Every structure is written in C-alpha cells, then in structure tokens.
Amino acid sequence: MSASWQWENATAGAVAGFATVAAVHPLDVVRTRFQVNDGRWSSLPTYKNTAHAVFTIARLEVCARRISLTLFFNGLRGLYAGFFPAVIGSTVSWGLYFFFYGRAKQRYAKGRDDEKLSPGLHLASAAEAGALVCLCTNPIWLVKTRLQLQTPLHQTQSYSGLLDAVKTIVKEEGPRALYKGVVPGLVLQVSHGAIQFTAYEELRKIIVDWKEKRIKSESADSSLNSGDYAALGGSSKVAAVLLTYPFQVIRARLQQRPGTNRIPRYIDSLHVIRETARFEGLRGFYRGLTANLLKNVPASSITFIVYENVLKFLKKPPTTKD
Incomplete structure (x- = not known):
C-alpha cells in the first residue's frame, strides 16, 4: 500500500464528504434543532415532525424578510444555515478519516502474509481515525451547530458567518469553548466510525465472496458497482446511527x-445525561432520529458511491499513446 494511495484515499474521501453535505444539508438543520429542543430552555419553535420542521423553518425565514423573488430565495437560507462550515467540516473530516483509516490499516497489515485484516483490526483502525478527526474538527462542528440554531427571533446578536463565529466565541467564552462537546464527540466519532466501517468492510467481504462464487457457476462480474456501494453504505450507517445517536444529542x-447572561444551559456531559433522563426519559436521547436517518442513510450511500468511484478513477493507470 503506497503513500500515494493514501492521498488518493484522502482525496476520494474529501470529494465524497462535499457531495454528501450538498445533497442533504436541510435535514441536518432539522436534526440539530430537534436535538436541542428539550422543551424547557430552548427558544426554538416546536416542530411536530420532520416535514413540519422543514416547512416551518422555510416559512419563518421567508416571513422574517420583505417579500421579493430574490429575498424569497434568501429566506430559504434557514434550511441551509451553517452550510459553509458543514461543507468544510465534512470535506475535511472525510478526507482526514479515510487518510487516517487507510494509514492505520496499512500499519496493522504489515508483516501479515495475506494483508487481510480481521474485524478487530478494522475496528481499531476506524476508532483511531475517528479520534484523530474529532480532535482536528471539533471547532468547525461547534460553529456549524450554533449557526444552525440561529433564527430570525434569536435574542443574541447573530454570528454573521464562520470567521465571525470563531472570533466571537473566543472573545466571549475563551478558546476552550471551541472544544465544547469534544468528550461525547470523541466517543461518538470513535464508536460510530468503528461500527460503520467494520460493518461496511465485513458486509463488503460477504458480497465479494458471493459474487466470486457466482463467477464460477454463471460467469458473472465479481466487481462491485454503485448499487452495491449504496447498499453497503446505507446498511452500515443504520447500525452505527441506532447505537450511537444519544452521543449526538449530548454533543449538540x-x-x-x-x-444573554452567558451561562451555559448544560455544564458537562453528565449534566446533560441527568437532565435529559429526568425530564424527557429515553425518548429525549433520540430526538431528531427520524431526520437523522433520512439524512444519513442516503448520505452514507452517496458518500461511499462517490468515494469508491473517485478512488477507482484516481488509481486507474494512465493510458499511453502509441
């Protein structure tokens, strides 16, 4: 496994991350607003379901501005709040994730005859990559979350964008504030990525083995196609989301x-767990799950389709002219 292959991995991951965010960002906004709406401290409107949330966010953003064709489309930007940091965060995260994941697999494969990794080593590779990515990107996700929670009725002076948010956070709360939520973020990244990538790799082996058996009997094509990647990405994502979703709520x-008094609503992760369990029960830890699944299952399919096909393109040897 060459060093150039690692950069091909990173590039494919970055392109996949960008494609994913561009496709499903409005559902990410909805999910975040559901996650923080605890019914006590939140100043956000109460949404009945995902469809109602999408309609309400768009309608309120439009009504908060004078109506004209241009401003109407600008009004819909509520559904794309935090899009810029989301694009940067997802592109950087996926690029770094695939890079660190590939490097970890390369290191664990050294000295092995067949260079095939066990599920445990796939798990370790994914966990290592998740931890490193979380430490690198937490400030970006913090800003994305805060921009997504801004509404026209927001009482605090709004952030005008990514850089303004970073400067204001550092000025008002100190540099350490950029790493709020890093503990549940680390648990989330390590466990979520580890579960998803282990499931992806193991399911991929099953499909490849099944196709290779068909070759012998039916002369079928054993190579995986975009439909296979979509199924692998979506199914592995469902398993990861269901098992790790409460950490997303805690982090958000x-x-x-x-x-306005600059006092945080929640002190730390344990405080979030106690208060959520006390006032909302188990259901509170799964707020926004529907929007999350609607966003992440197709998003994961898109990610792996783009990643695998970009990787194939980058690894394809250049054609030579006679």
Missing part, C-alpha cells in the same frame, strides 16, 4: 450558545 446540547 453542550455546543449551544449560552444565553
């Missing part, structure tokens, strides 16, 4: 902007 609630 910790990353909210403090109120």
Whole structure:
C-alpha cells in the first residue's frame, strides 16, 4: 500500500464528504434543532415532525424578510444555515478519516502474509481515525451547530458567518469553548466510525465472496458497482446511527450558545445525561432520529458511491499513446 494511495484515499474521501453535505444539508438543520429542543430552555419553535420542521423553518425565514423573488430565495437560507462550515467540516473530516483509516490499516497489515485484516483490526483502525478527526474538527462542528440554531427571533446578536463565529466565541467564552462537546464527540466519532466501517468492510467481504462464487457457476462480474456501494453504505450507517445517536444529542446540547447572561444551559456531559433522563426519559436521547436517518442513510450511500468511484478513477493507470 503506497503513500500515494493514501492521498488518493484522502482525496476520494474529501470529494465524497462535499457531495454528501450538498445533497442533504436541510435535514441536518432539522436534526440539530430537534436535538436541542428539550422543551424547557430552548427558544426554538416546536416542530411536530420532520416535514413540519422543514416547512416551518422555510416559512419563518421567508416571513422574517420583505417579500421579493430574490429575498424569497434568501429566506430559504434557514434550511441551509451553517452550510459553509458543514461543507468544510465534512470535506475535511472525510478526507482526514479515510487518510487516517487507510494509514492505520496499512500499519496493522504489515508483516501479515495475506494483508487481510480481521474485524478487530478494522475496528481499531476506524476508532483511531475517528479520534484523530474529532480532535482536528471539533471547532468547525461547534460553529456549524450554533449557526444552525440561529433564527430570525434569536435574542443574541447573530454570528454573521464562520470567521465571525470563531472570533466571537473566543472573545466571549475563551478558546476552550471551541472544544465544547469534544468528550461525547470523541466517543461518538470513535464508536460510530468503528461500527460503520467494520460493518461496511465485513458486509463488503460477504458480497465479494458471493459474487466470486457466482463467477464460477454463471460467469458473472465479481466487481462491485454503485448499487452495491449504496447498499453497503446505507446498511452500515443504520447500525452505527441506532447505537450511537444519544452521543449526538449530548454533543449538540453542550455546543449551544449560552444565553444573554452567558451561562451555559448544560455544564458537562453528565449534566446533560441527568437532565435529559429526568425530564424527557429515553425518548429525549433520540430526538431528531427520524431526520437523522433520512439524512444519513442516503448520505452514507452517496458518500461511499462517490468515494469508491473517485478512488477507482484516481488509481486507474494512465493510458499511453502509441
């Protein structure tokens, strides 16, 4: 496994991350607003379901501005709040993730005759990559979360964008505030990525083995196609989401902007867990799950389709002219 292959991995991951965000960002906004709406401290409107949330966010953003064709489309930007940091965060995260994941697999494969990794080593590779990515990108996700939670009715002076948010956070709350939610973020990244990539790799082996058996009997093509990648990406994502979703809720609630008195709504992860369990029960840890699945299952399919096909393109040897 050459060093150039690692950069091909990173490039494919970055392109996949960008494609994913561009396709499903409005559902990410909806999910984040559901996650922090605990019914007590949140100043956000109450949404009945995902469809109602999409309609309400768009309608309120439009009504908050004078109506004209241009401003109407600008009004819909509520559904794309935090899009810029989301694009940067997803592109960087996926690029780094695939890079670190590939490097970890390369290291674990050294000295092995067949260079095939066990599920445990796939798990370790994914966990290592997730931890490194979380430490690198937490400030970006913090800003994305806060921008997504801004509404026309927001009482605090709004952030005008990514750079303004970073400067304001550092000025008002100190540099450490950029790493709010990093503890549940680390648990989330390590466990979520480890579960997803282990499931992806193991399911991929099953499909490849099944196709290779068909070759012998039916002369079928054993190579995986975009449909295979979509099924692998979506199914592995469902398993990861269901098992790790509460950590997303905990992180989002910790990353909210403090109120006008600059006192955080939640002190730390344990405080979030106690308060959520006490006032909302188990259901509170799964707020926004529907929007999350609607966003992440197709998003993961898109990610792996783009990643695998970009990787194939980058690894394809250049054609030579006679």
